[in-house]
Amino acid sequence: MKVIRPLPRRFFDRPADQVARDLLGSRLVVRGADGRVSRHMVCETEAYLGAHDLACHAARGMTPRNAVMFGPAGIWYVYLCYGMHWMLNVVTGPPGVPAAVLIRGVGGHQGPGRLTRALGIDARHGGLPAARETGLWFEAGQDVPPRLVARTPRIGVGYAGAWAEKPLRFVVDPETLVSVEDVGRRSRRRPRRTEA
DNA sequence: ACGATGATGAAC
DNA sequence: TTCATCATCGTA
Numbered sequence: 258m259k260v261i262r263p264l265p266r267r268f269f270d271r272p273a274d275q276v277a278r279d280l281l282g283s284r285l286v287v288r289g290a291d292g293r294v295s296r297h298m299v300c301e302t303e304a305y306l307g308a309h310d311l312a313c314h315a316a317r318g319m320t321p322r323n324a325v326m327f328g329p330a331g332i333w334y335v336y337l338c339y340g341m342h343w344m345l346n347v348v349t350g351p352p353g354v355p356a357a358v359l360i361r362g363v364g365g366h367q368g369p370g371r372l373t374r375a376l377g378i379d380a381r382h383g384g385l386p387a388a389r390e391t392g393l394w395f396e397a398g399q400d401v402p403p404r405l406v407a408r409t410p411r412i413g414v415g416y417a418g419a420w421a422e423k424p425l426r427f428v429v430d431p432e433t434l435v436s437v438e439d440v441g442r443r444s445r446r447r448p449r450r451t452e453a
Numbered sequence: 454a455c456g457a458t459g460a461t462g463a464a465c
Numbered sequence: 466t467t468c469a470t471c472a473t474c475g476t477a
Contacts, residue, residue, distance in 0.1 A: 303472070312472070337471050340458030346472085359472060370473050393455060413472050 269330035273304035283330025301362030312417035315355030326355035335383035
């Protein structure tokens with residue numbers, strides 16, 4: 258039987274929008290405290306491109322919080338938002354380029370704060386590599402054909418001027434993705450939150 | 454439409 | 466040391 262290896266670091270050492278697109282259909286894999294492993298299909302991501310991207314945390318320079326974004330690819334960037342939600346990101350691109358991809362939705366869990374809560378992800382993961390040893394990594398899943406990928410503006414970044422409108426959010430309807438032979442029929446598109 | 458809830462970063 | 470600001474979510 259085929260051995261599934263974690264997505265390697267080089268997978269993430271590319272522009273964030275490419276990584277965000279290609280993570281759709283992959284599996285986010287978590288090993289819980291009890292040793293059990295669970296796999297979750299990635300169905301929604303957002304790309305934060307670097308210091309020039311005004312929606313990116315690194316747009317105003319390096320701080321203790323965002324420092325990990327300036328490092329090598331394949332490292333978890335986890336931060337607390339609105340006082341209660343842990344946001345899971347993976348750093349992309351070469352050192353010096355502070356870019357990352359936000360994991361915004363995985364199968365069965367809509368919303369970045371809900372999925373971290375459900376999977377037990379928090380600050381402990383920040384700064385660690387996405388690898389088996391850390392208990393949180395990615396594995397290749399199924400390829401998602403382009404026609405099933407929707408691109409929209411990112412959520413909650415209305416302050417970012419022109420960057421707020423760029424289509425850097427990538428969504429695939431998990432219902433659609435489940436049945437590969439059903440690609441001819443576009444399933445109902447879920448109504449999404451809109452910008453303010 | 455809005456309040457919960459707390460770290461973060463910048464100003465003072 | 467204060468203060469505004471959040472890459473959200475549940476309830477209304």
